[in-house]
Amino acid sequence: xxxxxxxxxxxxxxxxxxxxxxxxxxxxxxxxxxxxxxxxxxxxxxxxxxxxxxxxxxxxxxxxxxxxxxxxxxxxxxxxxxxxxxxxxxxxxxxxxxxxxxxxxxxxxxxxxxxxxxxxxxxxxxxxxxxxxxxxxxxxxxxxxxxxxxxxxxxxxxxxxxxxxxxxxxxxxxxxxxxxxxxxxxxxxxxxxxxxxxxxxxxxxxxxxxxxxxxxxxxxxxxxxxxxxxxxxxxx
Amino acid sequence: xxxxxxxxxxxxxxxxxxxxxxxxxxxxxxxxxxxxxxxxxxxxxxxxxxxxxxxxxxxxxxxxxxxxxxxxxxxxxxxxxxxxxxxxxxxxxxxxxxxxxxxxxxxxxxxxxxxxxxxxxxxxxxxxxxxxxxxxxxxxxxxxxxxxxxxxxxxxxxxxxxxxxxxxxxxxxxxxxxxxxxxxxxxxxxxxxxxxxxxxxxxxxxxxxxxxxxxxxxxxxxxxxxxxxxxxxxxxxxxxxxxxxxxxxxxxxxx
Numbered sequence: 001x002x003x004x005x006x007x008x009x010x011x012x013x014x015x016x017x018x019x020x021x022x023x024x025x026x027x028x029x030x031x032x033x034x035x036x037x038x039x040x041x042x043x044x045x046x047x048x049x050x051x052x053x054x055x056x057x058x059x060x061x062x063x064x065x066x067x068x069x070x071x072x073x074x075x076x077x078x079x080x081x082x083x084x085x086x087x088x089x090x091x092x093x094x095x096x097x098x099x100x101x102x103x104x105x106x107x108x109x110x111x112x113x114x115x116x117x118x119x120x121x122x123x124x125x126x127x128x129x130x131x132x133x134x135x136x137x138x139x140x141x142x143x144x145x146x147x148x149x150x151x152x153x154x155x156x157x158x159x160x161x162x163x164x165x166x167x168x169x170x171x172x173x174x175x176x177x178x179x180x181x182x183x184x185x186x187x188x189x190x191x192x193x194x195x196x197x198x199x200x201x202x203x204x205x206x207x208x209x210x211x212x213x214x215x216x217x218x219x220x221x222x223x224x225x226x227x228x229x230x231x232x233x234x235x236x
Numbered sequence: 237x238x239x240x241x242x243x244x245x246x247x248x249x250x251x252x253x254x255x256x257x258x259x260x261x262x263x264x265x266x267x268x269x270x271x272x273x274x275x276x277x278x279x280x281x282x283x284x285x286x287x288x289x290x291x292x293x294x295x296x297x298x299x300x301x302x303x304x305x306x307x308x309x310x311x312x313x314x315x316x317x318x319x320x321x322x323x324x325x326x327x328x329x330x331x332x333x334x335x336x337x338x339x340x341x342x343x344x345x346x347x348x349x350x351x352x353x354x355x356x357x358x359x360x361x362x363x364x365x366x367x368x369x370x371x372x373x374x375x376x377x378x379x380x381x382x383x384x385x386x387x388x389x390x391x392x393x394x395x396x397x398x399x400x401x402x403x404x405x406x407x408x409x410x411x412x413x414x415x416x417x418x419x420x421x422x423x424x425x426x427x428x429x430x431x432x433x434x435x436x437x438x439x440x441x442x443x444x445x446x447x448x449x450x451x452x453x454x455x456x457x458x459x460x461x462x463x464x465x466x467x468x469x470x471x472x473x474x475x476x477x478x479x480x481x482x483x484x485x486x487x488x489x490x491x
Binding site: 081086093138139 | 264376377381388392393394435438444
């Protein structure tokens with residue numbers, strides 16, 4: 001049985017039909033990339049999986065699965081007076097983990113001892129991303145959801161973050177779902193890919209489903225767009 | 237010094253330490269000014285209680301609780317109008333409170349006074365302070381996660397809305413305790429200023445809480461001494477002292 005099975009998933013926010021009939025699944029140790037243009041509903045899809053957003057259809061986790069989440073950097077408040085340690089320790093205490101686990105996860109994602117004692121607002125974007133990954137790793141999750149893990153990080157930091165994600169899979173056998181704009185990551189590291197533009201355009205192995213035609217279709221304006229505007233204008 | 241005056245002083249110092257801890261989280265939640273807002277919500281209750289000749293703090297507690305639940309609901313919905321709605325609620329509360337409160341008591345309700353406490357009142361106050369500090373400390377990790385990112389908090393199994401509600405209730409209790417010394421207008425200062433001092437000086441989170449609490453208590457000790465020596469009202473002196481302490485931390489940082 002897969003770790004997660006999604007069938008005919010639909011999300012409405014107000015009168016907007018954000019996601020329609022999305023289907024995919026992921027098994028242990030696999031790496032699923034979600035790609036699509038801006039506004040395609042990728043972040044919303046992650047929030048559905050975290051049960052932060054109401055939906056209809058099926059999004060079924062295997063029983064007892066622990067899910068970690070790495071949000072987009074921009075969504076976390078870094079100006080509050082906390083050291084890296086304070087933040088990780090707060091989660092460890094909340095979920096009842098031991099102190100040692102904080103040091104272990106920090107080490108596993110390459111956070112140095114002195115960085116643990118540094119305030120959040122004084123660390124670099126790349127370091128901060130590692131902190132968020134360490135945060136997600138606390139509690140030993142079976143799967144981690146990444147929302148554009150390399151947005152607003154320089155190229156070198158980007159490579160390092162992907163390296164960390166890849167190591168999580170290899171060494172800890174953690175499944176990952178990664179929302180990414182980076183096609184080279186998808187080809188190199190993803191075992192499957194979901195093309196999303198409001199609805200799922202393709203799902204499968206990257207080398208099989210990512211045809212040039214699919215990519216053009218994915219990133220060009222959706223077919224229904226003109227009609228949609230037309231309908232709206234008609235209504236006024 | 238009479239025993240009941242000593243009770244009042246001890247309670248005032250303890251009461252000033254508690255807002256430091258509570259205010260540290262308020263500062264991080266970017267709701268520093270909520271102290272002022274919530275304090276004004278106490279005023280209609282205070283006025284009505286004085287009119288009906290019941291304990292003013294009971295009346296204040298009632299409208300505070302109501303106001304807190306209202307703000308919690310607004311926060312939960314997090315619509316763009318939250319700021320505006322809170323603004324409307326708080327000015328309305330101030331107006332109704334001013335109309336209800338008997339004229340001769342209004343100044344004291346707004347700016348506080350140094351009430352002489354019975355042993356019972358003292359015990360209740362001390363109990364309140366310990367409840368505030370204990371609850372806030374017990375909640376601190378959840379609050380940190382909540383403030384940092386509600387979504388991450390949720391992913392760590394924190395009930396975001398429940399945590400917010402408990403915090404707001406503790407917040408209202410803090411205001412209620414401070415109300416008798418500082419009055420509705422000034423009590424908000426004890427939420428904001430000590431935490432601002434802590435923020436300036438602290439490097440880590442435990443330091444932040446400790447310095448904020450000490451700054452609050454120190455303001456009351458110094459404020460009490462100055463008000464006694466020069467025969468001034470306690471509330472305004474305490475707030476002026478805490479603001480001066482904040483000024484000194486800014487100065488020190490630059491030098």
